[in-house]
Amino acid sequence: MTRQLIAGNWKMNGTLAAAEALARALLDAPRDGIGAELLVCPPFVHLQAVGRILNGSDVALGAQDCSVAAGGAHTGDVAAPMLPELGCTHIVLGHSERRQNHHELDETVREKVVAARAAGLVPIVCVGETEEQRAAGQQDDVVGWQLKGSLPNDFADGPGVVAYEPVWAIGTGRTATEDDVAAMHGFIRAELVRQFGDKGASVRILYGGSVNATNAAALLGVPEVGGALVGGASLKPQDFLSIARAAVSGPNR
Numbered sequence: 001m002t003r004q005l006i007a008g009n010w011k012m013n014g015t016l017a018a019a020e021a022l023a024r025a026l027l028d029a030p031r032d033g034i035g036a037e038l039l040v041c042p043p044f045v046h047l048q049a050v051g052r053i054l055n056g057s058d059v060a061l062g063a064q065d066c067s068v069a070a071g072g073a074h075t076g077d078v079a080a081p082m083l084p085e086l087g088c089t090h091i092v093l094g095h096s097e098r099r100q101n102h103h104e105l106d107e108t109v110r111e112k113v114v115a116a117r118a119a120g121l122v123p124i125v126c127v128g129e130t131e132e133q134r135a136a137g138q139q140d141d142v143v144g145w146q147l148k149g150s151l152p153n154d155f156a157d158g159p160g161v162v163a164y165e166p167v168w169a170i171g172t173g174r175t176a177t178e179d180d181v182a183a184m185h186g187f188i189r190a191e192l193v194r195q196f197g198d199k200g201a202s203v204r205i206l207y208g209g210s211v212n213a214t215n216a217a218a219l220l221g222v223p224e225v226g227g228a229l230v231g232g233a234s235l236k237p238q239d240f241l242s243i244a245r246a247a248v249s250g251p252n253r
């Protein structure tokens, strides 16, 4: 029996003051009816401040990316070993916004997963098809290749999460239907078991893409959905916690 993970990806939003206020609002809000694990992923520059506020609380801290290198001459990059000392336990990797805006390839994502793991972080590896790929019926092929290319061979040996985020549902207000989510999460589960054997059966699979307080219960109720990766709605503490209240517990959650 596991609890679902509700992860907030704050992306590149907010001032330091806003990030601190958001973290405090999450801690101050009543926890009634919340059985989910909670995680927030602020921008790099706000990690330390938010980490200090969340320290010792039930809200975990994550980063949104890291370098493939553990340190050295990589101007502008952030090494995975720098993150745990700020309080990070998780890291989002291979988000479609990085794949698109920074031309990240599956191989790069895989190297980042290895780097994050070596630093003791739990990787949340994002996969998902574009609108054109879905229209062409290529979603299984695309996600299958992303899983094969982005996950190292030992991925299921330690804590690790996969997040299915159809690109066309991110920030658009359009969510995948429950049937589409069920089909894709079932496909991802089968791929994980094919890649990693029995251990692939317990890798958590999140859904992301316009999850909000209204649609959360339906999406989180779909089989094989182990939680949500929430963008826009995670910037509103009441909405984020409403999503968390919709979480369920059970096998493969």
Ligand SMILES: O=C[C@H](O)COP(=O)(O)O
Pocket (backbone or CB within 6 Å): 009, 095, 165, 169, 170, 171, 172, 173, 208, 209, 210, 211, 229, 230, 231, 232, 233
């Ligand atoms: O990482 C989060 C996802 O990209 C979803 O973002 P969204 O909830 O704003 O659609």
